[in-house]
Amino acid sequence: MELVVTVAQVRAAVAKARAEGKTIGFAPTMGALHEGHLALIRRARAECGFVVVSIFVNPTQFAPGTDLEKYPRDLASDSAKAASAGADLAFAPAVEEIYPPGDSTFVEVTGQLVDCLCGPARPGHFRGVTTVCARLFHIVVPGRAYFGEKDYQQLLVIKQMVRDLHFPLAVVSVPTVREPDGLAMSSRNAYLSAEERKAAAVLSRGLFAARELFASGERDAAALIAAAKRVIAPEPRLKLQYLELRDAETLAEIKRVGGSAVLALAAYVGQARLIDNVVLG
């Protein structure tokens, strides 16, 4: 695997692969790679001739005063993990490489998809995500781009952007990878103390309880949410930011599950803000 830092290097490597007839697969990450990221890379490896992973802590998706500075960074370790999962090229640019001096352009998805769940809690976050992904897509020009279902709302926002702006690529979603106790893998799990780490497991247990109730036939939103809350609420180390059941495609509020729905949550566990979800139906 080659590790590069400039746009020109990426373009050269990708042009060569494309000239050899290879499909370009792309997994954008912020580094601090865990098994969730590696699942994206492995899936890309299985489906594409040339696999690019970006490692870039994108400043525009962090609000002031959040965890941009302390976000975990370890390029040597990330690079080794990406290579072992089958990446051909790792792209770890400086901020100025992606956001050149005098930069003044952004890409924004508006409406229901960004006005709920993490949207109001993280003003500007999704604008930052779409803005950086548009740039990375133009740099890598992948045929297929891989995103994890753990960041479910982000996945829908990216799909919307790709569809609306006619990006010539397919967005591929990859299931959430979990720790043995159910906790969704996340780079932010590194912020947790041992006690908090243990407590955080109730998040997925709550979601799974709702999923079991759904499997047994329950379709009422309030009942499904209550089932999850019964598991989560007793844990004093958690502070739920939201726990909501929404349409799995539009994120519109629903009272009953008709087609498919997503039960999504965000919670503070100490300093860490964690998210998770299960899709029902």
Added chain:
Amino acid sequence: MELVVTVAQVRAAVAKARAEGKTIGFAPTMGALHEGHLALIRRARAECGFVVVSIFVNPTQFAPGTDLEKYPRDLASDSAKAASAGADLAFAPAVEEIYPPGDSTFVEVTGQLVDCLCGPARPGHFRGVTTVCARLFHIVVPGRAYFGEKDYQQLLVIKQMVRDLHFPLAVVSVPTVREPDGLAMSSRNAYLSAEERKAAAVLSRGLFAARELFASGERDAAALIAAAKRVIAPEPRLKLQYLELRDAETLAEIKRVGGSAVLALAAYVGQARLIDNVVLG
């Protein structure tokens, strides 16, 4: 020349040309083609193996109550003109083909480039322009995209977007084409009565007077602007919206011309809003 109306048709035609090793040249237009547009197509023809022209009256760049409905449309005539200038493919999509139902994504350049000249006069205009160009660039995937210098601010805004978002294409600017009396070619000239058409010629005459004064050594902004206004102001059929001298790259206000500057104007002539400019230095 082939005339197509769907994104899929464009992608198929362009993929074939690219497989043949051809560079893709692209001239986005709103139709009502005149010699200014044909200059873009001819330049693309000279530089590229496959030339695409889009003919699409983009609704998102018109403010409510302006001339979206009455904007001239004549696809048969445009198609013949594009073919005669050397286009290989004309793309004339319906609005829903570019803006699918449920569309909610835009691309926006912010800052100095859009906060002056036509920006304040046409709220949302440049956002509409960048949003449609981003889409068309993703559909056509050109190596070179051609824009006229008549729409000078638009040209800079597109260049900024392409640079900031790392679009893998070169923006090529093509000089303004003028009528024998100097009037810049514009689809909106069709709105002019015979009297208005005659009066409109003072716009370019005013700009040329300033350019001559600049050539004779004058560098003071106020003096250059005054030279243009002395020619334009006496014409009672014109209402100047702005006439300003700005840095040719940043559009920052300048008191004296150091490097290069653009003297740009917008004026109402009857119902028609016309723009023009000359670059000094």
